[in-house]
Amino acid sequence: MGIIRVNRPAADRNAFEAAWGYVTSIAKGMQLTMKIMLKQLLKLEKSETLEWPEQPATYSERFKGKHFLTQREDGQVRCTACFLCATACPAECIFIEAGEHPDHRIEKYPVRFEIDILRCVFCGLCEEACPVDAIRLGPEYVMAGSAGDKWVYTKEYLLARPQLQGGIASIKVENDKHPAINKIASVENNKSVVRH
Amino acid sequence: MSKQVSFTLDGQEVTVPQGWTVMQAARQEKVAIPHFCWHPGLKVAGVCRFCLVHVEGARKLEISCNLVVQPGMVVSTLRDEVKQAHKWALEFHLLNHPLDCPICDQAGECGLQDYYMEVGLYQSQMTRPKVLKPKALDVGSELVLDTERCILCSKCVRFEDEVTKTGALGIFARGDRSIIGTYHGQKITHQYQENLVDICPVGAFTSRRFRFKQRVWFLKEKSSICPGCSTGCAIKVHGKPEMRRYFRVKPEEDQSVNGHWLCDKGRMTLEHLNPEARLMQAARWQAAQQAWEFSPQTAPFIRELAQEIARLAPQDIALLVSAQYTNEEYAEFFDYFVKQRGITQVYQWREPSEARDDFDGLLLRGDHNANTRGLMAALKQVGIKAKIGDQLEKCVAAKPQLVIALSPEISFTAPSLPEQLAQLNSLARVSLWTTHFSASQWTQLWQLLPLRGFAEKIGTVTNYQGKTRVLKEAFPPVASEVLAISQIIAGLHKEL
Numbered sequence: 001m002g003i004i005r006v007n008r009p010a011a012d013r014n015a016f017e018a019a020w021g022y023v024t025s026i027a028k029g030m031q032l033t034m035k036i037m038l039k040q041l042l043k044l045e046k047s048e049t050l051e052w053p054e055q056p057a058t059y060s061e062r063f064k065g066k067h068f069l070t071q072r073e074d075g076q077v078r079c080t081a082c083f084l085c086a087t088a089c090p091a092e093c094i095f096i097e098a099g100e101h102p103d104h105r106i107e108k109y110p111v112r113f114e115i116d117i118l119r120c121v122f123c124g125l126c127e128e129a130c131p132v133d134a135i136r137l138g139p140e141y142v143m144a145g146s147a148g149d150k151w152v153y154t155k156e157y158l159l160a161r162p163q164l165q166g167g168i169a170s171i172k173v174e175n176d177k178h179p180a181i182n183k184i185a186s187v188e189n190n191k192s193v194v195r196h
Numbered sequence: 197m198s199k200q201v202s203f204t205l206d207g208q209e210v211t212v213p214q215g216w217t218v219m220q221a222a223r224q225e226k227v228a229i230p231h232f233c234w235h236p237g238l239k240v241a242g243v244c245r246f247c248l249v250h251v252e253g254a255r256k257l258e259i260s261c262n263l264v265v266q267p268g269m270v271v272s273t274l275r276d277e278v279k280q281a282h283k284w285a286l287e288f289h290l291l292n293h294p295l296d297c298p299i300c301d302q303a304g305e306c307g308l309q310d311y312y313m314e315v316g317l318y319q320s321q322m323t324r325p326k327v328l329k330p331k332a333l334d335v336g337s338e339l340v341l342d343t344e345r346c347i348l349c350s351k352c353v354r355f356e357d358e359v360t361k362t363g364a365l366g367i368f369a370r371g372d373r374s375i376i377g378t379y380h381g382q383k384i385t386h387q388y389q390e391n392l393v394d395i396c397p398v399g400a401f402t403s404r405r406f407r408f409k410q411r412v413w414f415l416k417e418k419s420s421i422c423p424g425c426s427t428g429c430a431i432k433v434h435g436k437p438e439m440r441r442y443f444r445v446k447p448e449e450d451q452s453v454n455g456h457w458l459c460d461k462g463r464m465t466l467e468h469l470n471p472e473a474r475l476m477q478a479a480r481w482q483a484a485q486q487a488w489e490f491s492p493q494t495a496p497f498i499r500e501l502a503q504e505i506a507r508l509a510p511q512d513i514a515l516l517v518s519a520q521y522t523n524e525e526y527a528e529f530f531d532y533f534v535k536q537r538g539i540t541q542v543y544q545w546r547e548p549s550e551a552r553d554d555f556d557g558l559l560l561r562g563d564h565n566a567n568t569r570g571l572m573a574a575l576k577q578v579g580i581k582a583k584i585g586d587q588l589e590k591c592v593a594a595k596p597q598l599v600i601a602l603s604p605e606i607s608f609t610a611p612s613l614p615e616q617l618a619q620l621n622s623l624a625r626v627s628l629w630t631t632h633f634s635a636s637q638w639t640q641l642w643q644l645l646p647l648r649g650f651a652e653k654i655g656t657v658t659n660y661q662g663k664t665r666v667l668k669e670a671f672p673p674v675a676s677e678v679l680a681i682s683q684i685i686a687g688l689h690k691e692l
Contacts (some may be wrong), residue, residue: 082298083411098408104332108299108408131298 004028053142064124064137067115069158077159079134081110085126093119094126113155117143138164203269218260218271219247229273230282230311232289232397233349234261236449237456238358244289244349246311248281249273257281282315290320292327292372293398294344302399304412308347327372335377336384338404338460339392343375346400352376352392359457360386360558376400387459387560394446395456405463406444410436418670419448421657422462423520423606423650426563428659429454429462433469433651437671442466442651453659459560465606468632469649469674473607475633476675479644488635488644494677497643498684501627502691504598505537514541514596516588516620518604519565522655522667525681526567526574532685533600534578541596542580543587544571545603547610552584561660564609566650570658592619599623602681603630605650617641629684646678653680 006025039045050057059065070078081098099111126135140163145151199214205227212221222229223236232244240262248257252270257278260271272278290308297303329343348367353376356365364384368377378384384392393403415434422429422445430450435442445466447458467473477490478497491497505513515533517526533539547564554562565571568584575582591599599620604610614637620626625642631649638644651670658664 080298081408082303083414084298087411087413100408107332 002032057141059139059141061139063139063141064122064127066117066138066140066143067120067126067153067158068136068138068161068164069113069155070134070136071159076106077109077113077134077155078132079110079113079130080106080132081108081113082131084129084131085135088125088129090123090125091119091121093117110155113158115153115158116151117153118151201265201267203265203267203271205271206274207272212265214265216265218249218258218263218265218269221265222260222273227273229260230307230314231261232307232347233351235351235354235395235456238351238354238395241350241354244285244347246282246285246289248278248285250275250278279315282311283318286311286316287318287321289347290316291322292344293347294326296342296345296399300342300345300399301402301407301412302345302396306399307397329373329375333377334383336389338389339384340402340404340407341376342400342402343377345398346376347398348374348376349397351395351397352401355392355395356384359391360388362386387461387556388457388558390460390463391447391457403444410443415443416671417446418651419668420651420670421566421665421667422458422465423566423657424459424462424465424564424609425559425561426565426568426660427453427559427561428566428657428663428665429458429559430665431458431462433466433670435466435469435671440471440671440674442469442671453661453663454559457559459556459558461560461608464608465650468606469651471674473632473634474649474674474678475630475644475646477677478646479633481640481642483640486639492677494645494679494684495687497645498687499691500643501600501645502688504625504627505688506692508597510538511540512597513537513539514543514591514594514599515539516543516545516591516599516601517571518545518602518610519568519571520605520609520650521567521571521602521681522653522657523567523570523574523664524655525653526571527577528682528685529602530574530578532688534580540580541591541594542575542578542582543591544582544585545588545601545616546584546586547604547612548586548588548616549612550586563660564606565604566659567657569660569662570656570664573658588616588619592622596623598625598627601626601628602647603628603632605631607632614638629681631678645684646675648673648678648680652678 004025007021036045040047072078081096083096086094086096093116095112095114096110097112098108101107101109122137124137127137200211201214202209202211204210205218205222205225208225210221210225212224217240219229219231219234229247229249231247233241234247242259242262245259247260249260249263250272251258251263290312293308297309300306303309331342331344333341333343335341350367353365353367357363362384364378364382365376366379367374369375390403392401414436416437417432417434420431420433422431430448430453432446432448433442434444434446445458445463447454447456449456477492478494479488479490480497482489517529534542550564551562572582572584601620604613607613617638621640627643627645628641629645629647631647633644650667652673653667654669655667656664657667
């Protein structure tokens with residue numbers, strides 16, 4: 001890449017000369033394109049183009065994509081329905097209905113936890129507001145769909161969708177702050193396991 | 197007038213009646229002195245040690261709740277040593293306080309949270325684990341007790357001793373293991389349980405009815421008047437207007453009527469404001485299908501009613517009126533039907549089993565109608581002489597061709613409502629104007645017109661003392677088809 005200097009045709013030159021100037025500059029520009037194309041055809045240079053979706057694209061572990069709810073070690077939802085994410089949410093896309101948990105040590109849990117993903121702006125404030133590390137924005141970025149799809153993610157989907165691989169990245173172990181990150185990183189190194 | 201005493205509070209000269217404490221004076225002057233155990237409606241306990249103020253010449257800081265104002269006293273609430281004292285007192289209160297804020301209903305209106313943000317903001321120096329105590333105890337039909345969150349301010353114990361005089365609560369065990377509780381696993385049974393939730397400065401007592409329903413910072417509050425009985429306590433309704441939903445009722449201080457308190461029945465009145473209990477659209481009984489037919493259009497119903505009124509002679513029409521509407525509504529209703537249409541049969545609709553002169557000694561009165569005095573005055577205004585009492589049977593016996601009835605609004609005030617409605621079924625045409633509706637219990641009435649609930653209208657009500665107070669519109673009506681009585685009468689005017 002570089003800057004190609006083109007002599008601007010002077011005003012008093014004739015039309016043919018002016019047109020010739022354009023032709024030569026296009027040829028000069030195409031020269032660079034052709035050079036790179038040939039290099040890549042002859043495998044002299046690596047192509048940066050991905051054949052997505054056949055070829056997976058990888059993002060940083062800290063990518064803020066599709067939300068998920070973390071689980072307790074017994075698989076129950078960690079969320080205590082404190083409504084802090086719903087309070088912090090600038091798009092007001094989180095709906096929670098709290099209920100009394102049969103286990104009185106847990107006391108409060110979300111009967112319904114729904115995210116209207118079409119309203120979400122992926123700011124990550126819900127993740128930041130959560131006092132119990134119950135909601136995270138995961139690395140899933142493929143969210144296209146058609147009009148008939150379910151755009152309101154339910155608690156069950158957020159907690160245990162197939163892509164989470166049985167909660168591979170969402171089981172929160174006590175006293176371990178961000179095991180999900182470690183797990184994703186280890187999955188990344190071990191290419192035999194498909195990342196969720 | 198009693199003797200006045202002057203003193204200096206934060207550099208301001210303040211004059212209060214003799215015998216007042218610094219706390220009372222500060223409250224009057226709107227100087228905020230942080231406190232937990234002091235409540236204007238209860239005796240002074242001085243246990244939280246939080247309302248410390250600096251008094252010039254005193255050897256140490258004094259608690260303002262128990263410090264009687266002396267002439268010439270110089271009190272400061274702004275000095276650094278006062279702020280420091282608050283900080284250390286708060287640290288002691290929070291030593292064993294659990295970090296329950298995410299699941300605690302008090303979060304958002306909690307004294308500990310507020311003062312921590314104001315004067316605390318320290319790192320806890322506690323290295324030992326916190327003392328664990330019983331949680332989520334069932335101590336009454338309306339209450340859930342969490343002894344771990346309690347800071348032992350003893351307000352609830354004093355409320356039980358002084359206000360309801362039931363003495364059901366006490367502080368048990370000693371030191372950091374002290375807990376609040378009831379005697380021998382007994383339960384609190386009186387009608388004023390939720391006041392304990394209101395006065396609790398932390399989340400130790402939470403309301404079973406409101407528990408986990410909503411976070412308090414989402415709620416908007418508006419002043420209103422309790423429609424539950426003839427006392428007419430000043431209340432605040434808390435709700436989310438954008439959801440058209442009310443979540444709780446709390447008392448508002450009004451020394452001439454209810455002081456600081458409100459009974460649990462009064463708090464139940466909000467159930468009659470939410471969509472589940474409401475009549476949202478006009479309805480007519482379809483005898484062929486044995487079912488109600490609802491319609492979003494109210495105008496055809498009003499037209500039908502107008503046609504009936506025009507067809508019948510005034511003596512064939514009767515009015516059946518309950519005592520739960522505002523003075524303005526009565527004035528308009530009687531002005532139209534009695535003065536303009538010449539209807540002379542006006543009957544009162546009351547609960548037949550009511551013990552009108554009952555009084556529980558605190559707030560709740562046997563007359564469960566909010567505006568009995570207003571109704572009697574309105575009847576007198578249009579020249580109808582009547583004694584207070586249920587006249588529904590008399591109305592049914594008179595066999596009018598058309599009855600226009602204003603139904604009681606609050607269901608606990610009218611336990612015989614289903615039977616009374618069944619009696620009305622024998623009449624040809626009943627146009628029932630009502631706020632609430634129960635599909636399982638109500639049948640066969642000619643038409644139902646939806647009215648606005650008590651928190652959706654403006655007017656005045658007259659309580660048992662003869663005090664007329666303004667009822668304000670708290671939130672917009674639950675549905676656009678819900679009408680004010682004046683709108684229905686305006687509709688009739690247009691048709692006739």
